[in-house]
Amino acid sequence: AQKVTQAQTEISVVEKEDVTLDCVYETRDTTYYLFWYKQPPSGELVFLIRRNSFDEQNEISGRYSWNFQKSTSSFNFTITASQVVDSAVYFCALSGFNAGGTSYGKLTFGQGTILTVHP
Amino acid sequence: NAGVTQTPKFRVLKTGQSMTLLCAQDMNHEYMYWYRQDPGMGLRLIHYSVGEGTTAKGEVPDGYNVSRLKKQNFLLGLESAAPSQTSVYFCASSYNSPGTQYFGPGTRLLVL
Numbered sequence: 001a002q003k004v005t006q007a008q009t010e011i012s013v014v015e016k017e018d019v020t021l022d023c024v025y026e027t028r029d030t031t032y033y034l035f036w037y038k039q040p041p042s043g044e045l046v047f048l049i050r051r052n053s054f055d056e057q058n059e060i061s062g063r064y065s066w067n068f069q070k071s072t073s074s075f076n077f078t079i080t081a082s083q084v085v086d087s088a089v090y091f092c093a094l095s096g097f098n099a100g101g102t103s104y105g106k107l108t109f110g111q112g113t114i115l116t117v118h119p
Numbered sequence: 120n121a122g123v124t125q126t127p128k129f130r131v132l133k134t135g136q137s138m139t140l141l142c143a144q145d146m147n148h149e150y151m152y153w154y155r156q157d158p159g160m161g162l163r164l165i166h167y168s169v170g171e172g173t174t175a176k177g178e179v180p181d182g183y184n185v186s187r188l189k190k191q192n193f194l195l196g197l198e199s200a201a202p203s204q205t206s207v208y209f210c211a212s213s214y215n216s217p218g219t220q221y222f223g224p225g226t227r228l229l230v231l
Binding site: 004009032033035037043044045047050091093095096097104105106107108109110111112 | 150152154159160161162163164167169175177207209211213215216217218219220221222223224225
């Protein structure tokens with residue numbers, strides 16, 4: 001069974017602070033994919049990043065960066081110089097392959113972290 | 120491109136009533152999914168489809184049925200609604216597996 005844990009239920013920061021959202025996962029699959037989605041107050045889910053289990057390079061996209069560490073089963077997300085528009089619920093998710101090597105793309109989500117950025 | 124659309128946006132049902140939620144995608148995606156979102160629990164997979172004419176159960180399928188008669192549409196049915204089905208329902212689609220899933224705007228359902 002797969003499991004994704006986002007231990008931080010809520011985080012509150014002041015604008016321009018850096019903030020890191022933690023994600024820890026469990027899977028028996030040797031091949032899997034990790035995702036981050038953003039859910040702003042309007043309610044839609046916005047895709048941020050996809051990373052496969054063979055690629056442990058960190059990634060940076062503007063103010064966003066992701067740190068993937070297979071050794072600790074973590075895929076953490078950092079927002080640098082946070083802005084009010086970053087206020088949202090952020091979800092980490094996992095998709096793996098079954099014993100037969102088949103993946104149906106089913107996502108297992110974490111509980112989400114509510115990020116509030118105050119002006 | 121509209122992407123993934125969901126109908127209706129909001130609905131109130133009485134216990135025991137039935138309804139169908141419609142998901143449509145115009146991206147020619149093979150894979151489609153129905154999730155429900157409840158406070159503090161993230162999103163949980165209800166049913167999914169790996170292609171036209173196919174459906175399969177996800178993590179929380181009880182009380183729901185689905186159909187995928189056309190590639191672009193994925194219907195979620197509630198035969199006899201219960202208050203426990205009060206939730207926000209999201210549909211998603213992806214081109215391949217495990218591909219990036221693109222989500223619809225959601226349907227908020229209240230069962231009284």
